[in-house]
Amino acid sequence: MSGTVILAIVLAVIVVAGVAALLVTRNRKGGGRGSDLRRRFGPEYDRLAAERGDPKAVEEELTGRVREHDALQLHPLAPDERERYEHTWSTVQERFIDDPRGAVQQADQVIGGLLTAIGYPSENRERQLDLASVDHARALGDYRRAHETTTAETSDTEALRNALLGYRVMFEDLLGTTEHAHAGR
Numbered sequence: 001m002s003g004t005v006i007l008a009i010v011l012a013v014i015v016v017a018g019v020a021a022l023l024v025t026r027n028r029k030g031g032g033r034g035s036d037l038r039r040r041f042g043p044e045y046d047r048l049a050a051e052r053g054d055p056k057a058v059e060e061e062l063t064g065r066v067r068e069h070d071a072l073q074l075h076p077l078a079p080d081e082r083e084r085y086e087h088t089w090s091t092v093q094e095r096f097i098d099d100p101r102g103a104v105q106q107a108d109q110v111i112g113g114l115l116t117a118i119g120y121p122s123e124n125r126e127r128q129l130d131l132a133s134v135d136h137a138r139a140l141g142d143y144r145r146a147h148e149t150t151t152a153e154t155s156d157t158e159a160l161r162n163a164l165l166g167y168r169v170m171f172e173d174l175l176g177t178t179e180h181a182h183a184g185r
Helices: 003-028 033-041 043-052 055-070 079-095 100-118 125-151 157-175
Strands: none
Touching (some): 033 043, 033 055, 033 125, 043 055, 043 125, 079 157, 100 125, 100 157, 125 157
16 A cells, blocks of 8 residues: 555544544434423423423424424514503512412513513414423413412412412513512422
8 A cells, every 4th residue: 555545534533433423422422402492491391302202202392382482573562561560560479368269369470461562473372481481481480380389279478478479480581581589499
């Protein structure tokens, strides 16, 4: 063999080894589409993974959400509309003292109205939440826990208080005023 052929073989081996090392490093760091989606969606990714048990199905679902979300015409609230929602939210919190269950039910309705006002489609509430997860995945986990409590027949006042805190996290995230830490307990 000539020196040129040997040099070409050595270079090819070095390139292949370099690519292999890069792939191993990327996999160890969690690189790739799945880890990007996991970072972006956080608890929503984990919820779907537990529900579906198939990482590929989760990735396809979340990628589809991103595509559908990107086609939406979302918009911030007009100042007067924002003020109206903030006032309504204050009323919900005040109502909690006398009617905790009614307050959390109203909070759930306020979130639905706010999502619609921002531009998320309202025909199917679950799809609305799925699309909201693209921008609000972390707060959506708080919302989902709150909603479970709201629909449970036996929730005590403390559980309802935590639900209201979860709704507040979602409310503030939708308005872009995330003053409070996530209520997830």
